[in-house]
Amino acid sequence: MAPDTKSLLIHGAHVVDSAHDEATDILVQSGVITAVGKGLSSDGVAAVEAGGLTCLPAFCDLHAHFRDPGQTQKEDLASGSHAAVRGGYTAANLMANTKPVISTYAQVKDVLTRARDIGLIDVHQCASITKNMDGVTVNHLETLGHSVRIISDDGHDVMDARVMLQAMTAAARLGLTVMCHCEDMNLSGTDYRLAEDLMTHRNIELARAAGCRLHIAHVSTEGSMRAVIAAKERGQAVTCEVTPHHLALTSATNYRVNPPLRTQQDVDFLIHAVEQGWVDAIATDHAPHTADDKAAGAPGMVGLETAFGVCTTTLVRPGHITLARLTELMSTNPARILGLNKGCIAPGYDGDLVLVNLNTPWTVDAAAFASKGHNTPFDGQMLVGRIVMTIKAGKIVYDDTTSNQEARQ
């Protein structure tokens, strides 16, 4: 009998998520996990022999720039999707600061349709908070339809508090989450720390007044994180993300990114907040640029293909958090914020899995990235935690088993 091509058995991996830390098998049928248990039969089913490897729920990135449409010399939906699966991701939330800015239902639909045709990852496309990110117009929010769950002007903040309040009030009514890049752009040239801290407080207060769900992007300072913690302590509907680079690097690494790399004290406090459970998600802020744009001062770095290795090396190996907790930060919680049926290894969830090698250190080679962007300060760095295979809905979408044979002996 020919094997059932709509099913896949992951056999012999060490399975880790918040409910598992054990060698067990996983069966995916018609795209969905149907069984998790020891000794599942592989009769008539295609099987991945995963001995020596660790299986996690595939990652969901809450914050990525794919630059499509308009800046496809930096990235496009295909190259971004390939970078994502190479990094263990099967879902990404794309920012709206494309050219043109994404502000309409038709633009969102266009991205979603093209991403689906590529077929490697699930995409959520943010629409902008203000139309064309003009900082003043919000009436487009009424026309976005149900495919948009999150709005963001990421790259910028909305400087006029009255406009932001209008947008947040509309978001509350429409059930949208407002994702904020917190930065007082009049201040950032003078004091970028104050610029972030101040606007984190402002955005939290405006969201409280409007009663909308708020997500604070790329928290980088102790002050901003303390503001988020205070809001959570009083029960406000606030979530936050931190990036791998703000957890792993300080300003001693001379690399331009917004918000900037901060002090050791900030890094220590962010890690403390991760340990204490205040941080909901680790998101990449994958920001590809051409070498020329980077040389001309464009802020940002690519992150999809290094995030897991950076997080394993920075957070798990030194004992700050367990691998299971990392899956909550990279898979479970971002999937929940995006409203996806992913991020857990249990019957009924999407069959989105990642096999990783935790044994063999590897060296980041930016030239080998699937992303068109090679802008990363992690180039040449040795990391632990490498993606070997990414599976989406039971289909293998990335396979690097041949270069990882040694992990399996």
Ligand code: DOR
């Ligand atoms: O460094 C950054 N780059 N921060 C942002 O907020 C935007 C991003 C970009 O779009 O390049």
